[in-house]
Amino acid sequence: MQRRFSFTRLFSYSFSALAAGTVVAMFVLLILQSLPVWQHEGLSFLTGTKWFYRQQQFGAAPMILGTMITAFTALLLAAPLGIGAAIFTSEFLHPRLRLTVKVVIELLAGVPSVIYGLLGVLFLRNWIYDLLTPFDPLSGDTLLTGAVLLAVMILPTVMTLADDALRGVPVIQRHAARGLGLNSSEVALHIALPQSVRGLLAALLLALGRALGEAIAVFLVVGRQDNQWPYRLLSMQPLIQSGQTITTKLASSETNIAYGYPLHWAAICGLALVLMVMVAGITLISASFSRRHVP
Amino acid sequence: MSRKLLHHGFRAFTALCALLACSILGWLIFAIARRGWPAISWQFFTEQIRLVGASGGIFYNLIGTGILLLTAFITSSPMALSLALLHGVYLREGRWKRALETLLYVINGMPSIVCGIFGLIVFVQFLGWGKSWLSGGFLLGIIMLPTVTVALMERIASLPVRYVEAATGLGLRQSQIIWSIILPQSLSGLVTGSLLGLARAAGEIAPIMFTATIFAGATIPHGVKESPVLSLPYHIFILAQDSFDPSVGAKVWGTALVMIGLVFVLSLIALPARLKMHEEAHHD
Numbered sequence: 229m230q231r232r233f234s235f236t237r238l239f240s241y242s243f244s245a246l247a248a249g250t251v252v253a254m255f256v257l258l259i260l261q262s263l264p265v266w267q268h269e270g271l272s273f274l275t276g277t278k279w280f281y282r283q284q285q286f287g288a289a290p291m292i293l294g295t296m297i298t299a300f301t302a303l304l305l306a307a308p309l310g311i312g313a314a315i316f317t318s319e320f321l322h323p324r325l326r327l328t329v330k331v332v333i334e335l336l337a338g339v340p341s342v343i344y345g346l347l348g349v350l351f352l353r354n355w356i357y358d359l360l361t362p363f364d365p366l367s368g369d370t371l372l373t374g375a376v377l378l379a380v381m382i383l384p385t386v387m388t389l390a391d392d393a394l395r396g397v398p399v400i401q402r403h404a405a406r407g408l409g410l411n412s413s414e415v416a417l418h419i420a421l422p423q424s425v426r427g428l429l430a431a432l433l434l435a436l437g438r439a440l441g442e443a444i445a446v447f448l449v450v451g452r453q454d455n456q457w458p459y460r461l462l463s464m465q466p467l468i469q470s471g472q473t474i475t476t477k478l479a480s481s482e483t484n485i486a487y488g489y490p491l492h493w494a495a496i497c498g499l500a501l502v503l504m505v506m507v508a509g510i511t512l513i514s515a516s517f518s519r520r521h522v523p
Numbered sequence: 524m525s526r527k528l529l530h531h532g533f534r535a536f537t538a539l540c541a542l543l544a545c546s547i548l549g550w551l552i553f554a555i556a557r558r559g560w561p562a563i564s565w566q567f568f569t570e571q572i573r574l575v576g577a578s579g580g581i582f583y584n585l586i587g588t589g590i591l592l593l594t595a596f597i598t599s600s601p602m603a604l605s606l607a608l609l610h611g612v613y614l615r616e617g618r619w620k621r622a623l624e625t626l627l628y629v630i631n632g633m634p635s636i637v638c639g640i641f642g643l644i645v646f647v648q649f650l651g652w653g654k655s656w657l658s659g660g661f662l663l664g665i666i667m668l669p670t671v672t673v674a675l676m677e678r679i680a681s682l683p684v685r686y687v688e689a690a691t692g693l694g695l696r697q698s699q700i701i702w703s704i705i706l707p708q709s710l711s712g713l714v715t716g717s718l719l720g721l722a723r724a725a726g727e728i729a730p731i732m733f734t735a736t737i738f739a740g741a742t743i744p745h746g747v748k749e750s751p752v753l754s755l756p757y758h759i760f761i762l763a764q765d766s767f768d769p770s771v772g773a774k775v776w777g778t779a780l781v782m783i784g785l786v787f788v789l790s791l792i793a794l795p796a797r798l799k800m801h802e803e804a805h806h807d
Binding site for chain 1: 526527529530533534536537538539540541543544545547548551554555601602604605606608609612613623624625626628629630631632633634635636637638639640641643644645648665668696697698701702719722723725726727728729732733756759760763764775779782783786787790791794795798799
């Protein structure tokens, strides 16, 4: 076919380039603007445990740890519940009712994070404080509070994507299995679950990405205490004291303060870069598991 | 016998999971509706904030969120249409098409606070806009882009091939086919995708907290530079940090209820149709 000038083609390519350019610019800008801190701290930006910006000390390890702890704990809490619930909706629930449940779940996935934050501030914080009384906590603002809140927030995502993955298993295979005498639980356990493992993993990773990148709700309940590096890494201790995650640091007023000071600003951009790389990595792994689940 | 026991046990267990999940989420709505309802009145929507949120209403917050969302819609639509056309029409199967999908995954997973930092660098500092509704709207447009694009892509992919074949047979050029067949037929995808995207963007704070929105003292913006707006979610965010004053408390819950109401209305218009389409796709 002969190709002549087409306004529509030009339009499509230029606006697509704008979208792609914005994302590329994000990476490039964050790398460039964070250069000073990499020169100043080197790798100890990632491993250092002290963040005192007045002393020009920038160690992000406690925040990276805080991010990991809250996100993984949240996933640990949400995954069994979400997948269990998804098995129920996809395998046992009547199809018509299933669509209703699905609408409800999708609605709840859209509840803004600040609403979760508000409920966290006014309820969850006190509940966690009461729950932790035997450990004598300083307040209800702990990494655990953030994790529980995140778990509730990612629950709809886990549920709805896991349900999609399970529904993706062909009906004909279920029929065949039922014909062989398996009951519906056995079909779920031996046919649907094993076949949708990739989809389920993709769902969990996507939820993990959400949890890692969530800022506002965690900001309100996590205590935002800097330099909380635990004495023992493998213990409950970091979970039940207040801490800081990368996102809560970025959302704090320090971001506004930092701009006038090149090194401090570079440190903030470095944090954003670390977060972006972590989340983009997880998103891409999730995408490679299943090339279908962009919501 | 033990098979049957296992069957019932397993079913009960998953039902319990579903019940627990739904009731957590049901409780959430109930908790907000119960506390927020008393604050809702006509004046709540038509008055502006007074006494640091303890009195008055959320008029300019609604206006501000409206402006941000409208801007986000206007920014995201051309980009979403372009990306969907590239995906559905211009690009062949292969490396570039996969790159485009990867791009959408990356944007979709992007932490919104990183968008905020990016906006702070580019709009607030490089361009010297200060806080401006335009930068906030653009960033929210980027946030909702994947949702809109994927909805459009799905619509375009589900168009019957014979439409395009018939149009080609009539001698239409590619761009004529796009404007007379593909775009009109996939308009519903743009609408539902945008509504869902806007529902997601409406509650975002992280992209706009440094770039577009302030807590009090803004009305309707008159230009681009130094023209911030108020917004619903930021209002809740600030008040949630020090809600000891009971009269502030009532207003926060009221605002939260309005916020949830807005998000639900946006998604409820779009969701059933979209989910139905998904379901049908799954059964093929």
